[in-house]
Amino acid sequence: MQGEIDWKRSKSGLAGLLGPPLFWFILFFAVPMAVVWAYSFGTNVGIADIEISGTFANYARVLEPLYLGILAKSLAFAALATLICLVVGFPVALAISFAPPGLKTWLLIGVMLPFWTNLLIRTYALIALLRDEGLINQSLSLAFGWAGFEPMQMMNTNFAVMVGLVYVHLPFTVLPLYAALDRLDRSLLEASLDLGAGHLRTIWNIVIPLAGVGIASAVLLTFIPVLGSYLQPDLLGGPDSQMIANVIERQFKRANDWPFGAALAFMLMYLTFFGIALQSLLKKKERTE
Incomplete structure (x- = not known):
């Protein structure tokens, strides 16, 4: 049918559909999870300060028998x-x-x-x-x-x-x-x-x-x-x-x-x-x- 949108070929239409949920996913899920993941390679340098030092000491501690x-x-x-x-x-x-x-x-x-x-x-x-x-x-x-x-x-x-x-x-x-x-x-x-x-x-x-x-x-x-x-x-x-x-x-x-x-x-x-x-x-x- 003429004028009908082919969603597989219409990049703008697909982007319009995926844009809002993808933005929500990245902002409220992917970014916070990435921050927490980075924390797993850090160390405490103060009461509320964490230094991302790239250490694997936290994962080594996870492997302790306890x-x-x-x-x-x-x-x-x-x-x-x-x-x-x-x-x-x-x-x-x-x-x-x-x-x-x-x-x-x-x-x-x-x-x-x-x-x-x-x-x-x-x-x-x-x-x-x-x-x-x-x-x-x-x-x-x-x-x-x-x-x-x-x-x-x-x-x-x-x-x-x-x-x-x-x-x-x-x-x-x-x-x-x-x-x-x-x-x-x-x-x-x-x-x-x-x-x-x-x-x-x-x-x-x-x-x-x-x-x-x-x-x-x-x-x-x-x-x-x-x-x-x-x-x-x-x-x-x-x-x-x-x-x-x-x-x-x-x-x-x-x-x-x-x-x-x-x-x-x-x-x-x-x-x-x-x-x-x-x-x-x-x-x-x-x-x-």
């Missing part, structure tokens, strides 16, 4: 929370994908509903449930008080941290899983069932392999924010439950050691880039097969 241990514990926490989210979220996503259209909408709203509430409020709600005088212990005391029930210590434990991490990040697992499962070719599932395979075998041999990219995306989208979580360990955990993000927060606030905090933060960034690159390789391998 911080490597905290990082390893954070990776273990993130891996366990992601695994629990995957085990719980996969049946939920599968049920939503096979639900009637009207019910499917309400189920998706139910999954996304926690996002409509502030994270801090949701974490304090968990405290109301898990503390010694909380709703769980009160209910168990009413039910088993005759047997001498004593309140269970759930707060300030690794268990409470794991509950908080799974509760907060479960939607990050369910939504990409649903997106992958909803696009499956249902005729393949029907053929598997018609040929005598049971439901569990069909899920294991047909559904999971076909949804492999969605599962990888769900794992990545869950693992990365869990690894960077600091609110749940800070409010729900004890001294032995602190994760690497809590150490980073202390370096920037209480210790006023911005160079070392920046080095710790970018170690997480490097791990994130590694995870994204690994996912891209898996996608590329799947496309070539």
Whole structure:
């Protein structure tokens, strides 16, 4: 059609579309991140002064056993929370994908509903449930008080941290899983069932392999924010439950050691880039097969 703009060839039109978001990205994301990255190669020369000296001492300090241990514990926490989210979220996503259209909408709203509430409020709600005088212990005391029930210590434990991490990040697992499962070719599932395979075998041999990219995306989208979580360990955990993000927060606030905090933060960034690159390789391998 004459007069219609070819966006692929019109450089001015493309620049007009990309200009404002690109400017926003550079000014409010790329530049601050570059400044923090530069801080990771600096040293403190005063209370509020940092000299960018090009030193790698901060990264060498990250490799000390103390911080490597905290990082390893954070990776273990993130891996366990992601695994629990995957085990719980996969049946939920599968049920939503096979639900009637009207019910499917309400189920998706139910999954996304926690996002409509502030994270801090949701974490304090968990405290109301898990503390010694909380709703769980009160209910168990009413039910088993005759047997001498004593309140269970759930707060300030690794268990409470794991509950908080799974509760907060479960939607990050369910939504990409649903997106992958909803696009499956249902005729393949029907053929598997018609040929005598049971439901569990069909899920294991047909559904999971076909949804492999969605599962990888769900794992990545869950693992990365869990690894960077600091609110749940800070409010729900004890001294032995602190994760690497809590150490980073202390370096920037209480210790006023911005160079070392920046080095710790970018170690997480490097791990994130590694995870994204690994996912891209898996996608590329799947496309070539």
